[in-house]
Amino acid sequence: MEFDVAVIGGGINGLFTALDMSLRGLKVVLLERGSIGGGTSGRMHGLLHSGARYVVTDPKAAIECAEENRIIARIAPHAVDDTGGYFVAITKDDLDFQEEFISGLRRANIDYREVDARDAAREEPNLNPEVKAVIEVPDKVVYARELLMSTAISAYNEGALIIQNAEVIGFDINGNEITNARVRDDATSNIRRINARVFVNAAGPWAGRIASMAGINVDIMPTMGVMVVYRHRLTRRVMNRMRPPSDGDILLPYGSESIMGTTAVIVEDPDNLAITKDDIDFLTSEGFQMVPALAKEPVVRAYASVRPLISVPCATGREVTRDFMVIKHEKPSNLVSVIGGKFTTGRLVGERIADEVSGILGANKASRTSSYVLFGADLNRDVKDLDIEAKSIIQSFRGSVDEERGLIAALSLILYQASRRGRSLLGW
Template sequence: MEFDIAVIGGGVNGVFTALDLALRGLKVVLLERGVVGGGTSGKMHGLLHSGARYVVTDPKAAVECAEENRIIARVAPHVVDDTGGYFVAITKEDLDFQDEFINGLKRANIDYRIIDVREAIREEPNLNPEVKAVVEVPDKVVYARELLMSAAISAYIEGALIIQDAEVVGFDVNGDEITSARVKDHVKGDIRRVNARVFVNAAGPWAGKVAGMAGISVDVMPTMGVMVVYRHRLTRRVINRMRPPSDGDILVPYGSVSIMGTTAVIIEDPDNITITKDDIEFLTSEGSQMVPALTREPIVRAYASVRPLISMPGATGREATRDFMVVGHEKPRNLVSVIGGKFTTGRLVGEKLADEVSKILGVNKASRTRDYTLFGADLSINIKDLDPETASIIKSFRGSIDEERGLIASLSLIVQHITRRSRSLIGWS
């Protein structure tokens, strides 16, 4: 089967790129070496950034996050919890940062409100009673895997094929173009070829490895961040430390738990990461300065994600920009890569990648994803050839005590269906 585009990577950038291109009427296949959301995107910390965190140090990323925060809340309301967020000053140094922080919010056009400390503590009783200042911003919580699956299913509905357990292990190159990707099918165990006119490298921290298969390099800097999950939800809102972005300054109320993050350590291999006891103790200590109850809260687990940051000479993982870069390569000229970015800006990344691909293919159609409601807000939308057993399970959640909790199960079942169906259509069944 011949495709216009093969998208490599089933994270937030990949699924939104597949959706955007499918909405432009192009023939798309997405290749994911594991499962949709199984890599970096499915291991983020749950924050749908308002942009506030970056207004001083990374203003372009701040503006992008602010806009995408509003768009994702509109097109995927079923996966967003509009919690709001507090930035809190704990020390004198934090308090000294407040004016610069507020000026940055104004420049980025991000809504904010200075909150009386007594009011903030009434609203959030677990806040440190010694807090010196509080600024409210429109931070939200996003349920990562549900968003990723919703976007992947939407892409399938619009005509894209979604292939999981399909790892790109090489390219066939003729002159200055890739003719096909060599793909290891982890279900059958053999090597297959996927032909496309353009290939999109949306492999996140593995983008360098994918580019290397085509004989080129991209300036990706894999940077690990550790997060700690605590048993109970300790706050209604996202709680941020009012200081320049640093390690251990965000506490996210994710469903019924709390997630404290994060660290930033440059690593060599995204598949070889280690979480230490020191990481957990550090994050708990830093978080407890904002919410002292954290030190008494049972720890459920810790996990880590690897960011695909843009490599900057002399920059540490914390100093590197959270903006993104779309790279159209000269040779092979039909390969496009993306590095950098945030989970919050994944839709925008997909739009810009699709714009670049459209230029290569001579397609003159605009992106539609900023106004496209993702599948999942209404599970009654028909999925082609959905088997009766799966449909029955999904329907059984409606009107039950677990209707809301059943969303991720329903989406998982549908993704399983569309990937089986995609394999059949491509001849891999």
Template sequence: MEPDVLIIGGGATGTGLARDLALRGLKSLLVEKSDINAGASGGNHGLLHSGARYVSNDMESAVECMEEGKLLKKLAPHCIDDCGGLFVAVEGDDDNYIADFPGHCEKSGISCRSVTPAEALEMEPGVSDKTIAVYEVEDAAIDPFMLSLENIADAKAHGSKLMCHTRAVRFEIENHKIVRVKLHNTLTGEDFHVEPKMVVNASGAWAGQVAALAGASPFTILCSMGTLLVTQSRISNGVINRLRPPANADILVPGGTVSIIGTTSVRVDDPDDIIPTVKETDEIVRVGAQMVPSLERVRYIRAYSGVRPLVSMGGDGADDRNVSRNFTLLDHESSGVDNFVTITGGKLTTYRLMAEKTADLVCRKLGNGFEKALCLTRIRPLPSTMEGKWTEPGVAPKRWVQKAPDVRDKILCECEMISEKTIDDIAGELKKNGELPDLLNIGKRSRLGKGPCQGAFCSVRVLAHMYDKGALTGEHGVGDIKAFLNERWKGQRPIFWGEQLIQAELTEAMHSGFFDLELT
């Protein structure tokens, strides 16, 4: 294959870049060593920032978030819950920070309206009765999986390609250019080569590792792990932020029918080795409850972690929250590799801008008229496609109720009301892309296993359905269900108390006791 551009990394930035380049007339091949949103793009709050969180310490990021957030609300409304948000201070919070907040917002051009604690309780009945100051901002929630799936779907519609479970393992460099890239399929073990005109490293926390393949000048990626908790039900109408300098457990974001509370910040050495801990979970519940007291009593169904790829410019200190959330675009021509660039850092909210700036650089370096190609993602709406259709919490039950259900269309996942037809639709799209319709792939593109039972019942039903349809054969399903349940199990271990502990014991009894599967 000889694509115009090889993109390494299938998160929001990589998929957004594939779409941007495709709309400019360039064909790209995007390779991802795991699956879509396997890194930071899948391990975040799903918060579409108004920018207000950064007004006190990172004004450039604040303004970028504000501008991009407004743009995305116009261009990708189907991916966004424009729920609004509050910044809430409680007794004991820093009076100086509270007093300075509206002024910082005004300097950044960010909308900020003061509301009384009484008004805030009407808007969000769950906030603490010890609330002393509240400001309303234009935060929103965004579905990162739908966002990335829709971007890559539009890119493919314009001639680009996606290959998941494909790792770049070697660059062949001649005359200061990458002429061939060796790729390895981690599922089949197959090795093959591509000969791109340009290579873009959009691998997030792994950007340093990929850059090293080209012998590019080293740069420091700080891997900051953040852990978040998912509640069984939605406990706020909009986003609720703690009105204080960024710290642990200070953002509550609605995610359709659930809520997500976090996050933490822990420096890690290996972005592939991250597991939520009991210590972090306890901290999130304790601190979060100061802002929303019901967080001490609600049922949590899962914990998960992601790694922020922060680019260190030196002098950042020990606290990763002091590192800028701005993005970094590096042209490795200065390192003697003329057709290789890296884009990393940034926020989910600024993914489109990151892709635009990267595409601008790629087009300038390619020349041949491409330097005159305009960015269309700034004005062209993101299409809604089948590939991103089923990721939003609560969508399947809503659609089931809105139409007269077909009694022949059996429900396979009762928590999220996912039917056989939904599974068949997703499996069909996976087959079109050359992907196997197994539990892990289906789960990434739907709500499968994300309800209170965390896959205890639906995993077996969907797997059996796939075998009945002939989509899976042989013993593949044994490894598939173990991998799927272990991924869900990893997220339950730090929250083993109350109802979820009972659920976990039932899951273990069924799958370890009855089916003799080992859950690790």
């Protein structure tokens, strides 16, 4: 089969790219070396940013996050918990930052409300009683796997092939263009070839590795962030430290648990990460300053994610922008790469990549993803088009003790079926 576009990478950027281009009528295949969401996107913190965190240090990223926060909540309500968020000042330095923080919120047009510390304590009984000031912002929690799988299934429903366990290991290049991607089929260990007019490198922290296969350099700063999961949900809202972005300043309620994050350490190999007891102790200590009950809370586990930040000489992981960059390469001329960005802005990244690819292919349809309600948002609507096995599983959860958990089980099955069908259509 020949495709208009082959997308490499099944994280948030690649999935929304595949959906956006499928909605424009292009023939798309997405290649993911493991499972959808198995890389950076499936290991994110859980925060759907309001943009408030970046209003002082990274205002462009703040404005993008603010708009995408509203869009994701609208197109994927099943994957979003509208918790709201508090920014809390604990020390004098935090309090001194408040005026600059509020000015940034106003410039970015982000809704906020100053909350009396006593009222905040009544709303959040576990909040540090020494808190000096509180600002409320529209932070939300996003359930990563639900959103990723819903986007993948939506892209599949619009005609894209979603192929899991398909690792790109090289390219065939003729003159100034890639003709084929060489793909290792992990199910059989066979080497396959995928032909496309344009190739999109959306491999996150592995994007530099993919680009090197085409003989070009893409500067990625792979930056590891550690998160710690605690047994109980200690707050109703997201808790942020009122200071410039730094390590250990966000405590997030995720379902019945709490997640504290995060760190920022530049790493050489995104496949080789080490989490230490010091990481866990540090994050717990920082979280304790906002929510003292965290110090006595059992740790369930810790995990790490690698951000594909734009490389800046002599900068640390905290100094680098959380904005993204779409690169149309001159040679090979049919390769487009993306670096940077956040989970919150994944839909926007997909739109910008699709605009670039459409220009290459001479397609003139506009993006529709900002108003496209994803699969899973309304199962009464979506279930009609499912096969009997998937429909039966969804219906079996209704009225049961685990009804709320049924969606992710159903999405997993449907995505598995979609990937198998894609393999069959490719003759794999």
